[in-house]
Amino acid sequence: MLTSLLLAAVTxxxxxxxxxxxxxxxxxxxxxxxxxAPDFPPGLQWLNAERPLSLRELRGKVVLLDFWTYCCINxxxxxxxxxxxxxxxxxxxxxxxxxxxxxxxxxxxDNIRQAILRYGIEHPVVNDRDLEVWGQYxxxxxxxxxxxxxxxxxxxxxxxxxxxxPFDALIAKVIAAFDAKxxxxxxxxxxxxxxxxxxxxxxxxxxxxLADDASKRLFVADSxxxxxxxxxxxxxxxxxxxGSGEEGxxxxxxxxxxxxHPQGMALDGNLLYVADTENHAIRRVxxxxxxxxxxxxxxxxxxxxxxxxxxxxxxxxxxWDLVAHxxxxxxxxxxxxQIWRMxxxxxxVSPYAGSGFEGRTDGPLTTAALAQPSGITTDGEMLYVxxxxxxxxxxxxxxxxxxxxxxxxxxxxxxxxxxGDRSVARLQHPLGVAYYDGALYVADTYxxxxxxxxxxxxxxxxxxxxxGAGLRDGDAAAFNEPGGLSVAAGxxxxxxxxxxxxxxxxxxxxxxxxxxxQGIERLAPRTSAARLGGDTVELRVQSVEPGEATLxxxxxxxxxxxxxxxxxxxxxxxxxxxxxxxxxxxxxxxxFRRPQFPISIPLTLxxxxxxxxxxxxxxxxxxxxxxxxxxxxxxxNLPIEVRKGAGTRRLEAGYRLPTPxx
Numbered sequence: 217m218l219t220s221l222l223l224a225a226v227t228x229x230x231x232x233x234x235x236x237x238x239x240x241x242x243x244x245x246x247x248x249x250x251x252x253a254p255d256f257p258p259g260l261q262w263l264n265a266e267r268p269l270s271l272r273e274l275r276g277k278v279v280l281l282d283f284w285t286y287c288c289i290n291x292x293x294x295x296x297x298x299x300x301x302x303x304x305x306x307x308x309x310x311x312x313x314x315x316x317x318x319x320x321x322x323x324x325x326d327n328i329r330q331a332i333l334r335y336g337i338e339h340p341v342v343n344d345r346d347l348e349v350w351g352q353y354x355x356x357x358x359x360x361x362x363x364x365x366x367x368x369x370x371x372x373x374x375x376x377x378x379x380x381x382p383f384d385a386l387i388a389k390v391i392a393a394f395d396a397k398x399x400x401x402x403x404x405x406x407x408x409x410x411x412x413x414x415x416x417x418x419x420x421x422x423x424x425x426l427a428d429d430a431s432k433r434l435f436v437a438d439s440x441x442x443x444x445x446x447x448x449x450x451x452x453x454x455x456x457x458x459g460s461g462e463e464g465x466x467x468x469x470x471x472x473x474x475x476x477h478p479q480g481m482a483l484d485g486n487l488l489y490v491a492d493t494e495n496h497a498i499r500r501v502x503x504x505x506x507x508x509x510x511x512x513x514x515x516x517x518x519x520x521x522x523x524x525x526x527x528x529x530x531x532x533x534x535x536w537d538l539v540a541h542x543x544x545x546x547x548x549x550x551x552x553x554q555i556w557r558m559x560x561x562x563x564x565v566s567p568y569a570g571s572g573f574e575g576r577t578d579g580p581l582t583t584a585a586l587a588q589p590s591g592i593t594t595d596g597e598m599l600y601v602x603x604x605x606x607x608x609x610x611x612x613x614x615x616x617x618x619x620x621x622x623x624x625x626x627x628x629x630x631x632x633x634x635x636g637d638r639s640v641a642r643l644q645h646p647l648g649v650a651y652y653d654g655a656l657y658v659a660d661t662y663x664x665x666x667x668x669x670x671x672x673x674x675x676x677x678x679x680x681x682x683x684g685a686g687l688r689d690g691d692a693a694a695f696n697e698p699g700g701l702s703v704a705a706g707x708x709x710x711x712x713x714x715x716x717x718x719x720x721x722x723x724x725x726x727x728x729x730x731x732x733x734q735g736i737e738r739l740a741p742r743t744s745a746a747r748l749g750g751d752t753v754e755l756r757v758q759s760v761e762p763g764e765a766t767l768x769x770x771x772x773x774x775x776x777x778x779x780x781x782x783x784x785x786x787x788x789x790x791x792x793x794x795x796x797x798x799x800x801x802x803x804x805x806x807x808f809r810r811p812q813f814p815i816s817i818p819l820t821l822x823x824x825x826x827x828x829x830x831x832x833x834x835x836x837x838x839x840x841x842x843x844x845x846x847x848x849x850x851x852x853n854l855p856i857e858v859r860k861g862a863g864t865r866r867l868e869a870g871y872r873l874p875t876p877x878x
Contacts, residue, residue, distance in 0.1 A: 248371070249371040261342070263325065285319075286315065289534055292335065295336075334440060339407075423700055473499075541596065544558065555569040555592070569612050569620055587608075602646040635667075648710075652703040706722065759863075834873060836848075
């Protein structure tokens, strides 16, 4: 294990305080390490990689280790920095995420896989579930980033946010130092990304839901599709889609506006406010004018946690949920561990509760401590907050002279799954809370349950959910990291995040159903964008006689699934050799919308070698109730040899759709 002294020496190099080190009389540049980096222990599970990796096989590469845990807002904040570094040094550097769990649920490899998909991580990740690697490197905080030079020695370390600038400078100099000696390996590392193994669902990691009984609408933050989906109630028909689905921060009409992983929402008349989390902004949606405008946040993350001001010129930090009351919009500002307030007339924003220090300290609004508040609701007298990192539910006075107190929960490393009063009840990283009829309903996210807290006696009880991760309706209902809650007309609507679904609970009977969305064709991605992603499948060479021939395209569905007749599945074929392959309609390509498989396509072929490409965009659902639907994109490359004597005039190609993880 590295000692703190060695780590301190390594950290100094990062800040450029030493021009040279001397070891056994040999002068060493500050961009060459002295301490051997421990290799990964055997037997650990890896993600975004087909097999375990070792530092030895990565010699010649600069290696950046990111020690993270997926609950941690600070870990989320450095992901964009890591992506920038990965892009800039794509040939010389490899980032490896070392997932060292805080919460029990975070030790599970399947849960880490979902986090990788949710955050769009495209580098290898090792599950350090028992903190072995953490201990070897003497890490003490999340996130911690360590740099290893191409000789396998530690060069620098850094804990906290804002890693791009210092590491950018250091990596460039390390590469230059080793490049001068011909010791940089620029061969790309071959990876098998988790996103390539699975189809995509029509909702992608929905973070929050907002039900409005008066207008009979349900607003869904379709977070990983960067949009808001509006459903009519009670039949759950797609009424509108707010946002183009592209990641960005563009204002404008519903079709042009862009978001970046939106989360919580609040409704004020015909204005919908959206916590645009990864844009660090509040967006206002005029539902009548069908227009989106930014009203708070600059698009950059705040570095000062107690500086308010005019909405459009004041930086925010990961706003996660919203509630409107009394002319104000209260913001669960997860990134600064505070509650903020925006004046709905002036759009001015300012801290309301929380010192900015992460913890669970009750007391006056300005001195109390919160820890990554991620859900907020009100009964008109108090604000109630799902304070995720302390696994707590906090009550905050709407009177600015009031206080913050804890209803359930203890501290940063006190969590569990127990019902009862304050003295015994435990939660595990709750993300959502909704008030209704004298009680709070809490998304006990990492316990895969919905808890109910009576405000009369302050006792927490399990309301629905067995605790096991899954997708199951009925009496033994199962959820998968539910993140958002809302109540309307006696129904509790749940954003069941890792199930990519909205679940509905009857508050009287406790019956649980998965919302079956109607009109899903409106949720389809644009075909042009869809063809950029998906699998590429290289098929074996097939020989065929010249002249008239037939290409048959097939598809194999996983057991229990069927093609969705409503959705716009499409198959398109083309070729890079039109002089050898011509389609009988004379065009350069042929498209089949809502195809019936198998598809038979007549061709005219001339002698030679060619390649036929088939692009699939296919929508399929579970065969029972079509509760969950998925789409998959794939490109099939079929090489053909057209020659006399081949003995056949038939070509065949097919694609096997993957089984959804749910």
